[in-house]
Amino acid sequence: MSALLEIRHVTKKFGGLTANNDISFDVHDNEILSVIGPNGAGKSTLFKMISSFLPTTSGEVLYKGERISNLKPHVVARKGIVRTFQETTIFKSMTVRESVIVAQHLRAKASLAGYFWGTKTAHDDVDSFGNYADDLIEFLGMSEISNEQASNLPQGNLRALGIAIGLATDPKVLLLDEPFAGMNHDETMKMVDLVRKVRDEREVTVLLVEHDMPAVMRISDRIVVLNFGEMIAEGTPSEIQNNERVIEAYLGSADDEIGI
Amino acid sequence: MLKLSAIQWTGLAVFFLAIFVGVPMMIAATGRTDLFFTLTSVGLLAIASAGVWLTFYIGRINIGQGAFALLGAYVSAILVTKAGMSFWLSLPLAGLFAAFVAVLIGLPILRLRGVYFAMITLVLTQVFTLTALALPITNGAKGITSIPLPGELSILGITLIPDFSTLENPRQAFYFTTAVLMVLTYAALYRIVNSRLGHLCRSMQQNEELASSIGVNISYIRVLIFAISSFFGGIGGAVFGSIAQSVYPSSFQVADSVNFMLNCFLGGLGYVFGPMLGTLVLYFGWDLLFELGKYQMLIYSSLLIFLMLVLPNGLLSLRLPKKGGQDK
Ligand SMILES: Nc1ncnc2c1ncn2[C@@H]1O[C@H](COP(=O)(O)OP(=O)(O)OP(=O)(O)O)[C@@H](O)[C@H]1O
Ligand SMILES: [Mg+2]
Numbered sequence: 050m051s052a053l054l055e056i057r058h059v060t061k062k063f064g065g066l067t068a069n070n071d072i073s074f075d076v077h078d079n080e081i082l083s084v085i086g087p088n089g090a091g092k093s094t095l096f097k098m099i100s101s102f103l104p105t106t107s108g109e110v111l112y113k114g115e116r117i118s119n120l121k122p123h124v125v126a127r128k129g130i131v132r133t134f135q136e137t138t139i140f141k142s143m144t145v146r147e148s149v150i151v152a153q154h155l156r157a158k159a160s161l162a163g164y165f166w167g168t169k170t171a172h173d174d175v176d177s178f179g180n181y182a183d184d185l186i187e188f189l190g191m192s193e194i195s196n197e198q199a200s201n202l203p204q205g206n207l208r209a210l211g212i213a214i215g216l217a218t219d220p221k222v223l224l225l226d227e228p229f230a231g232m233n234h235d236e237t238m239k240m241v242d243l244v245r246k247v248r249d250e251r252e253v254t255v256l257l258v259e260h261d262m263p264a265v266m267r268i269s270d271r272i273v274v275l276n277f278g279e280m281i282a283e284g285t286p287s288e289i290q291n292n293e294r295v296i297e298a299y300l301g302s303a304d305d306e307i308g309i
Numbered sequence: 310m311l312k313l314s315a316i317q318w319t320g321l322a323v324f325f326l327a328i329f330v331g332v333p334m335m336i337a338a339t340g341r342t343d344l345f346f347t348l349t350s351v352g353l354l355a356i357a358s359a360g361v362w363l364t365f366y367i368g369r370i371n372i373g374q375g376a377f378a379l380l381g382a383y384v385s386a387i388l389v390t391k392a393g394m395s396f397w398l399s400l401p402l403a404g405l406f407a408a409f410v411a412v413l414i415g416l417p418i419l420r421l422r423g424v425y426f427a428m429i430t431l432v433l434t435q436v437f438t439l440t441a442l443a444l445p446i447t448n449g450a451k452g453i454t455s456i457p458l459p460g461e462l463s464i465l466g467i468t469l470i471p472d473f474s475t476l477e478n479p480r481q482a483f484y485f486t487t488a489v490l491m492v493l494t495y496a497a498l499y500r501i502v503n504s505r506l507g508h509l510c511r512s513m514q515q516n517e518e519l520a521s522s523i524g525v526n527i528s529y530i531r532v533l534i535f536a537i538s539s540f541f542g543g544i545g546g547a548v549f550g551s552i553a554q555s556v557y558p559s560s561f562q563v564a565d566s567v568n569f570m571l572n573c574f575l576g577g578l579g580y581v582f583g584p585m586l587g588t589l590v591l592y593f594g595w596d597l598l599f600e601l602g603k604y605q606m607l608i609y610s611s612l613l614i615f616l617m618l619v620l621p622n623g624l625l626s627l628r629l630p631k632k633g634g635q636d637k
Contacts, residue, residue, distance in 0.1 A: 100522070126524035134522070140515040151508045152523045164504035165497075171504070218523050 053078040053254055054099070054130075054222060059108035059118070061094050061278075068094040070278045071108070076222070081248055081255045083265045085289075086275035087298065092258040093135050095275070096224045099256070100132040101125040112222070127155060129221030133211045133228065135258070141200040145191055145210055148199060149182040152217035182217065189213050189243065204231045209240070216247065223247075225257040229264050237261055241268045266290070274298070328488045333481065345480040349552065351592050352487035353545045356494045358572040358584035360541030363498065365578050366507070367534050368514040369419070373430030374542045375566035376437040377407040381543025382550035382560055386453040387446060389551075396459035397470065400547050407543025408536040415535040419528070434566045441558035452557035459486075459551060483552050490548065491585070494541055499581050501537070510534060542569075571613065577622050 052075035061069040068091040076082050084092045097103040099110050101120045110118040117125050140148045156178075157164075159171035186195050191213065194206060202210065208228055215223055228244070229237045241264050248255050259265050265272065266286045274282040274289060276298040282289055289295055313321070336344050357374050364371035381403040388399035418429050441447040458473035459482075470486075473479045501507050512520040513527050521527050550556040568591065576587025594612070598605045 102518075102522075121526075122518075122521040123524045123526045126522055131524075132522055134519070138516060138519045138522075140512055140519065142515060143511070147508075151512050154505060154509060155524045157505060159505075161504075161506045164506065165500050167500075167504070174505075214519070214523060 051078070052076065053113065054256075055111040055114075056095075056099070057109050057111065059095065059098055059110065060106045061091070061098060061103065062106045067278045069098070069275075072275070072280045073108075074273050074280065074283055076254060076256060079248065079252060079254055080270040081244065081257070081268055083269040083272045084256065084258050084275060085260070085262075085265055085272060089277075090275040091278040092275055093226055096132055096226055096256070096258060100130055100224055102132070126218060126220075129219075130224070131215045131218050131220035131222070132224040133215045133226055135226040135230070137204070137207045137211065139199045139207055139210050139214070142198060144196050144198050145186060145202075145213065146182050146195045148210060148214050149185055149217045150178045152214045153178045153181060153219070155218055185213060185217055188246075189216075190239075205233075205236050208232065212244075216251070216253075220253055222254045222256065225255065225259075227258055227260065229259055229261050237264050238267075240264075244268060325492075328492075329485075333484075342478065342480060345478075345484045346552070347592075349480070349484045349487045350549075351589050352484075352491045353548050354569070354572065354592065355585045355588040356487075356491055357542045357545035358569045358576075358588050359494050359498050360538035361569045362573040362576075362578065362581075362584040363501070363534055363538045363541075365573055366502065366514060367510045367531055368517075369422070369531075369535075370424075370427040370570065371430050371535075371538065372427055372563075372566045372570050373433035374538070374569040375434040375561035375563065376430075377411060377539040377542030378546030378549070378565070379434070379437050379441065379556075379558075379561040380410060380539075381407045381546035382556045383441060383447055383453070384543065385547035386456050386550045386556045390453055390456055391446075395462065396457075396551055397462045400544060403547035404540040404543040407546075408540040411536045411539030412532055415532045416528075419531040419535060431563065431566065434561065434563045438558045438562065447556075447558070450558060452555055452560075453550075454555040456551060456554045456556070458554065480552075483548070487548060490544060494544070495582060495585060502581055506530070506533075574617060575613070579622055 054076035056072055056074050056076075059069055059072045060067065072091075072095060084095060086092055094103065098105050098118055100122060101118060101124065102122050104119045108118075109116050112128060112130060115128075117128060117130060140151070143151065157171075157174050159168055159174050164171045164174075183192075183195070186192055189209060189212070191206070191209060194202060199207070199210060208231065212223075212225065212228055215225075225244070229240055232240060244255060244257070245268060247253055257265075257268070269286055271283065271285055272289045273280060274292075274295050276294075281294045281298060282292045284292065332344075332348060336342060357378050360377070361371045361374045384403040384406045385396065385399040388394040388402060389396050394402075414433070418426060421429060442449055447453065458479055459470070460474075461468055461472040462470040471482075473482050476482050502510075509520070509525050509530055512523070512525060513530060517527055546561060550560065553560070572587035572591055573584045574587070575591055576583030576585065595605075595609060598609050601608055
C-alpha cells in the first residue's frame with residue numbers, strides 16, 4: 050500500500066512555542082487514521098497545516114507525491130483535501146440543504162457567467178446539485194432537518210452539518226477535527242458507523258482528531274499519538290493501547306482518559 | 310430564466326409602467342419638467358448604490374463609491390471632450406475603467422474587514438478628489454466643462470438613440486436613459502444574487518474560513534464583487550457628468566459616498582431592491598426637510614438613526630416576508 054498523504058518533518062513554531070516538532074508519518078489510501086493526544090498537543094495545528102490553513106515553519110506535506118502545504122486553503126480543497134473545524138463552523142443563515150448545495154460548487158460545469166445568463170449547463174448543474182444534496186442528506190440521515198436553518202439546529206446536528214458540508218465537496222481526504230465533540234454515547238456510535246460507511250462507500254480517506262477513546266479505538270485503522278508537539282507513537286489501536294509512552298503521557302495529564 | 314410568482318410579475322409590470330409611462334405622463338400633465346432631472350438623479354444614485362449593496366453582500370462596508378463615480382465621470386468626460394469619442398462608447402469604458410481601478414485598489418484593501426475596510430474606503434473619495442485636483446488631464450480645480458450632450462447612436466445606419474442636442478427636451482431623454490440603465494443594473498444585481506456567484510458571496514459573508522475550506526477562492530470573489538460594484542459607480546458617475554455637462558473634483562464627495570451606503574442601509578441589506586427604495590426615500594426625505602433650514606441636518610440624522618433602530622432590516626422589511634424579493 051503506497052502512501053496517499055505524506056507528512057514529512059513538519060514543524061510549527063508559534064513564537065517560542067513549538068506546537069509541532071518534526072512530525073513524520075504516512076496516511077494510506079482509504080484508511081481511517083486518528084491523531085490523538087492531550088489538550089494542546091498540537092493536533093489541530095497539524096490538521097491546519099495539512100489543509101494549508103496555516104503555513105509550516107519547516108517540513109512539508111505531500112499528496113500523491115505533490116506538495117500541498119504552504120498553499121492557499123481553497124487550492125488544497127480543490128485538490129480534494131478538505132477539513133472540518135473543531136469549533137462549530139457553519140453557514141448560520143443557510144438551511145442544511147442550501148449549505149450542502151453551495152459546498153458542491155467545485156463540481157460546477159458552467160462558469161459564473163454561465164450561471165448569470167442561466168445557460169442550459171448551469172440549469173443542469175443546479176438540478177444535479179439539488180439531487181446530490183438530497184442523496185447526501187439522506188445518506189447522513191438528516192432528511193428531517195433538510196430545510197431547517199442552521200442557526201436553529203441543536204449542537205449534535207451542527208457537527209453532522211459540518212461533516213455534511215465537507216462531504217458535499219466530494220473530498221478524497223477528509224480531515225475531521227473532533228467530529229464527536231458534544232455528542233452523547235449513542236450519537237457518537239451512530240456517527241462512528243457513518244464515518245466508516247463514508248469511507249467504504251465513498252472511498253474517502255479519513256483523518257480525525259478525537260478525545261473520545263472508545264470511539265477512536267473502534268473507528269481507527271491506525272493511530273498517531275502527539276504529546277507536547279512531539280509524535281510519540283504510531284500503530285494499530287491495540288498497539289497504541291499497550292504502548293508504554295502513550296499510557297504515561299495520558300496518565301501524566303488526565304487519569305484514565307484513554308479508556309484502558 | 311426567471312422564476313417569479315404572480316405577485317412579483319405584477320409588481321414588476323406596475324414598476325415598469327410607472328417609470329416608463331406613468332412618470333412622463335404625470336410630468337406632461339403637471340408641466341413640472343424639473344422632476345425629470347430630480348428623478349434622473351435618484352435613478353443614477355440608485356445605480357451607484359446598487360454597487361455598494363453588492364459589497365455589503367460579501368460582508369464589507371463600502372463608503373468609497375463616490376470615488377468610483379467621480380472616476381467614471383472623469384473618464385467619460387475626458388474621452389468625449391479630448392478624444393472626441395461618442396458618449397455611448399465612453400459610458401461602458403467609464404464603468405470598465407472604474408472596475409479596473411477597483412481591482413488594483415481592492416487587491417490590497419479587501420483583506421481588511423469590518424471597520425478597517427470601511428475606514429479605508431472612506432478615505433478613497435478624498436484621495437480621488439485630491440488626485441483630480443492635481444492631475445493635468447483632469448484640469449485641476451477648473452474641472453472639465455462644456456461637455457457636449459450625448460450624440461446619436463446608430464447601428465448599421467439605423468438610429469437607436471437620437472442626438473440629444475437636437476431634442477426639444479434632453480432632460481426627458483436622460484430620464485429614459487437612466488431608467489433603462491437602472492433597470493439593467495437591478496436585473497443584473499438580481500441575477501448575481503440568485504446565481505452561483507451570489508451563493509458563494511453568501512457563504513463568504515457568513516463564514517470566510519468555512520467558505521475557503523470548501524474551495525471558494527475568497528480573495529478572487531472579493532475582488533470580482535468590488536470590481537462589479539465600482540463598475541456601477543462608474544456608470545452612474547459618467548451619466549451624471551454628461552447631464553451636468555461638467556465634472557469637478559467636488560462633483561462627488563465623501564458625503565455622497567456616505568449617502569450611497571445609507572441608501573443601502575435604509576432600503577434593506579437583505580433585499581436586492583432595497584437600495585433603490587432607500588435612494589428614493591433618502592433623496593426626497595432630505596428635500597422635504599429643506600424647509601427646516603438650519604435644523605435640516607439635525608432632524609434628518611435623528612430620523613435616520615430612529616429608522617435604523619426600529620427597522621434594522623430596512624424599509625422593505627415592512628412589507629415583504631423575511632426572504633421575499635430575494636430567493637426564487
Ligand atoms: N495561532 C496560534 N498562535 C499561537 N499559539 C497557538 C496558535 N494555535 C495554537 N497555538 C498553541 O499551540 C499549541 C497546540 O494547539 P492545538 O490547537 O494544535 O492543540 P490541540 O492538540 O488541537 O488541542 P485540543 O485538544 O485542546 O484541541 C497550544 O499550546 C496552543 O495554545
Ligand atoms: Mg484541537
